[in-house]
Amino acid sequence: MPQKAHDSPSRNDSDSDFLSLSLQYLEGELEAADVRRLDRMMKSDQQKQASFVTLCMQSQLLREPLRHRLNDSQLAESELFECSFQPPVPTSSVVDDSRAEALAGFPYVWCALAAVVLLAVSLTWRMQPQPITEFDRIRTSDVVAVVSNAVGQVTINGKPVHSGSKVYAGVTLRTVSSTSSADLIYPDGTTFFMAGPATLQVNGSSGQKKLFLSNGNLCATIHKQPFGKPTLISTPDSELEMNDTNFGMSTLPETTEVMVTSGLATLRRTRDGEMIEVRSGQFARSESSGGKLQIESRQGVPVQWQAHLNAKRMEDWPIGMLVQSEISGAAMMTATDDASEFYSLATPKCWTSGIVQITETSVLNLRIRIAKPGFYQIMIGVRGFDFKPTALTGNYEYQERNFDQVPANQWRNLSIPLSQFKKAGSDGNQFFKDRPAVSPAAGDVVYFVYISSQTVDRGIMIDEMSITQEPPAAQTNRRRARKARDQSDRVRRDRRQKAGTNCRRARRALKLPQLVSQ
Amino acid sequence: MDQAIVIRVLLTERAKFLAHAWSILRDEHAAEDIFQEVMLLAVDRSDQIDSEPALIAWARTATRYRALHWIRDRKLEHLTLSEELLASLETHWEQSDDSTSEETITALRACIETMTPRSQQIVALRYGQGLSGKQVAATLDRKAQTVYMALSRIHQRLRDCVQLRLTKNI
Numbered sequence: 001m002p003q004k005a006h007d008s009p010s011r012n013d014s015d016s017d018f019l020s021l022s023l024q025y026l027e028g029e030l031e032a033a034d035v036r037r038l039d040r041m042m043k044s045d046q047q048k049q050a051s052f053v054t055l056c057m058q059s060q061l062l063r064e065p066l067r068h069r070l071n072d073s074q075l076a077e078s079e080l081f082e083c084s085f086q087p088p089v090p091t092s093s094v095v096d097d098s099r100a101e102a103l104a105g106f107p108y109v110w111c112a113l114a115a116v117v118l119l120a121v122s123l124t125w126r127m128q129p130q131p132i133t134e135f136d137r138i139r140t141s142d143v144v145a146v147v148s149n150a151v152g153q154v155t156i157n158g159k160p161v162h163s164g165s166k167v168y169a170g171v172t173l174r175t176v177s178s179t180s181s182a183d184l185i186y187p188d189g190t191t192f193f194m195a196g197p198a199t200l201q202v203n204g205s206s207g208q209k210k211l212f213l214s215n216g217n218l219c220a221t222i223h224k225q226p227f228g229k230p231t232l233i234s235t236p237d238s239e240l241e242m243n244d245t246n247f248g249m250s251t252l253p254e255t256t257e258v259m260v261t262s263g264l265a266t267l268r269r270t271r272d273g274e275m276i277e278v279r280s281g282q283f284a285r286s287e288s289s290g291g292k293l294q295i296e297s298r299q300g301v302p303v304q305w306q307a308h309l310n311a312k313r314m315e316d317w318p319i320g321m322l323v324q325s326e327i328s329g330a331a332m333m334t335a336t337d338d339a340s341e342f343y344s345l346a347t348p349k350c351w352t353s354g355i356v357q358i359t360e361t362s363v364l365n366l367r368i369r370i371a372k373p374g375f376y377q378i379m380i381g382v383r384g385f386d387f388k389p390t391a392l393t394g395n396y397e398y399q400e401r402n403f404d405q406v407p408a409n410q411w412r413n414l415s416i417p418l419s420q421f422k423k424a425g426s427d428g429n430q431f432f433k434d435r436p437a438v439s440p441a442a443g444d445v446v447y448f449v450y451i452s453s454q455t456v457d458r459g460i461m462i463d464e465m466s467i468t469q470e471p472p473a474a475q476t477n478r479r480r481a482r483k484a485r486d487q488s489d490r491v492r493r494d495r496r497q498k499a500g501t502n503c504r505r506a507r508r509a510l511k512l513p514q515l516v517s518q
Numbered sequence: 519m520d521q522a523i524v525i526r527v528l529l530t531e532r533a534k535f536l537a538h539a540w541s542i543l544r545d546e547h548a549a550e551d552i553f554q555e556v557m558l559l560a561v562d563r564s565d566q567i568d569s570e571p572a573l574i575a576w577a578r579t580a581t582r583y584r585a586l587h588w589i590r591d592r593k594l595e596h597l598t599l600s601e602e603l604l605a606s607l608e609t610h611w612e613q614s615d616d617s618t619s620e621e622t623i624t625a626l627r628a629c630i631e632t633m634t635p636r637s638q639q640i641v642a643l644r645y646g647q648g649l650s651g652k653q654v655a656a657t658l659d660r661k662a663q664t665v666y667m668a669l670s671r672i673h674q675r676l677r678d679c680v681q682l683r684l685t686k687n688i
Binding site: 026028032035042054055060062144148166186187207226227 | 564670674
């Protein structure tokens with residue numbers, strides 16, 4: 001490293017002494033007298049003040065990126081060594097039974113004397129500056145995180161919340177319906193994305209994050225945590241411990257699934273304490289009644305998917321009902337979703353495996369029949385390929401143009417490019433056409449498809465559903481059709497404007513009073 | 519300002535606020551707590567803040583006051599720098615806004631790679647593994663003062679190297 005030419009050795013030595021003292025100060029190693037000396041050194045020297053600020057910044061920045069560069073095994077070793085942290089038990093309130101019995105036999109005067117001594121000791125103790133315990137930290141930071149990107153019905157302890165709501169230690173955060181989702185953001189940037197329906201109990205403090213996922217799907221980017229305080233996520237049958245990890249997980253009845261895309265997670269089954277390490281690119285499933293925990297390599301996600309709806313296929317679908325139709329062996333009609341009482345139909349939530357990976361030419365194809373035309377919506381759930389919660393993670397919606405004018409009781413084939421879906425926003429009252437055109441990103445993964453006519457039963461039936469790649473010719477035709485439609489819209493708008501201008505001119509010429517002024 | 523933007527700005531410059539709080543508190547967990555409180559306060563007051571520079575300036579002041587409050591509550595004033603000096607340091611913290619944390623991290627990484635293996639080992643032990651100067655000394659079988667002097671020289675060189683890289687935009 002080149003030295004500055006004007007730096008003399010004595011200046012460098014003096015700088016080194018000062019920086020050495022500053023380093024010890026930052027580590028809390030200096031006595032009061034040395035702190036005062038450091039204070040005096042800096043007060044009259046602007047250059048030293050600048051050096052001190054640079055040192056603080058450098059040290060803070062070095063702490064984070066350098067730990068990322070250590071390899072997984074080094075990290076795992078150091079974290080496991082430190083992870084046996086237990087909060088201190090307030091021993092003063094614990095009274096041993098045998099000692100209590102012995103004390104009961106003491107004369108009252110001894111008890112009174114003991115009480116006075118205890119009171120004096122307690123007062124003296126309270127007057128001294130106390131070391132900061134983990135309990136203090138939890139008390140001062142009851143608010144542990146904030147909710148962001150809340151979409152649909154999201155609640156904390158049963159009460160509706162919105163983006164920006166504070167999350168206190170001990171509360172239960174719920175994304176209620178299939179179409180609701182929310183981010184939980186911690187001050188260190190650690191972000192959890194909950195895809196509804198999911199229930200997450202938030203515990204711990206900023207020092208250590210502890211969560212309980214009782215049901216549903218979650219993905220997260222967990223940043224480097226304080227030394228010896230990895231993030232702990234429990235489920236009804238398992239426990240996960242992780243640090244500096246990117247992962248997705250699902251809590252299903254008696255099963256926990258976890259897929260790690262970067263870093264390391266330790267999965268432990270509560271029933272028998274069996275434990276495995278899930279590393280980057282690996283998938284693991286813990287079944288409370290299953291055999292040995294197994295690690296599998298992560299499978300790729302296909303770019304095409306097709307569902308002919310029949311009895312076998314429908315077994316896994318959580319919402320919807322099988323009916324016989326006149327055109328084929330089986331078809332679907334909407335049923336009621338218990339959470340929202342909406343008439344809807346939904347594919348299974350393939351959270352960890354994914355349904356398809358989105359490409360620029362992905363198209364959702366439906367063979368659909370609507371008995372009573374009117375409002376209905378199609379939604380897709382999208383997550384990042386590597387489970388990183390981003391601004392593009394969440395649900396996307398599509399509404400058919402002129403949905404109330406479609407022919408009733410006729411089978412139609414719809415091909416909807418995924419690029420025409422728009423991100424569902426937190427404002428549920430905003431019209432679909434007014435929403436910004438934020439479409440799902442190529443490379444992300446569709447994990448469920450959902451069709452709903454909300455509270456009205458429109459007798460919607462689906463015979464086939466697939467996501468395919470649109471051939472280039474079809475894209476060109478579609479672009480041409482869109483261009484022609486836009487052109488005709490523009491012409492109509494221009495005509496209307498022109499007609500309006502002509503009317504105003506005519507009114508002015510005839511000096512007719514304005515309707516508004518009347 | 520939009521709450522999402524407030525969160526994004528503060529998280530982007532998180533390292534600066536943590537460093538500021540840490541310079542007063544000398545406890546990284548307490549610094550995290552203070553940063554968290556400031557962030558929640560900023561989200562609460564997002565409608566009163568109209569620009570990114572205003573948000574950063576406000577958050578810096580809030581961090582200093584909250585950290586000092588924390589120190590006073592625990593009667594630890596004698597172990598931290600005087601309030602007068604901390605106020606005087608504000609100008610230098612403001613100057614650190616000239617470059618983003620991301621730019622400085624990139625420069626730091628490049629500078630570390632040019633250091634000797636011995637210096638890299640000390641940096642890895644102190645900051646990578648989070649050991650204190652005394653623990654690094656015990657690991658390397660050296661005197662604590664020797665390690666602190668080595669660390670201070672490393673920081674001097676890093677400071678010059680980073681400055682050079684940022685000004686020449688390398």
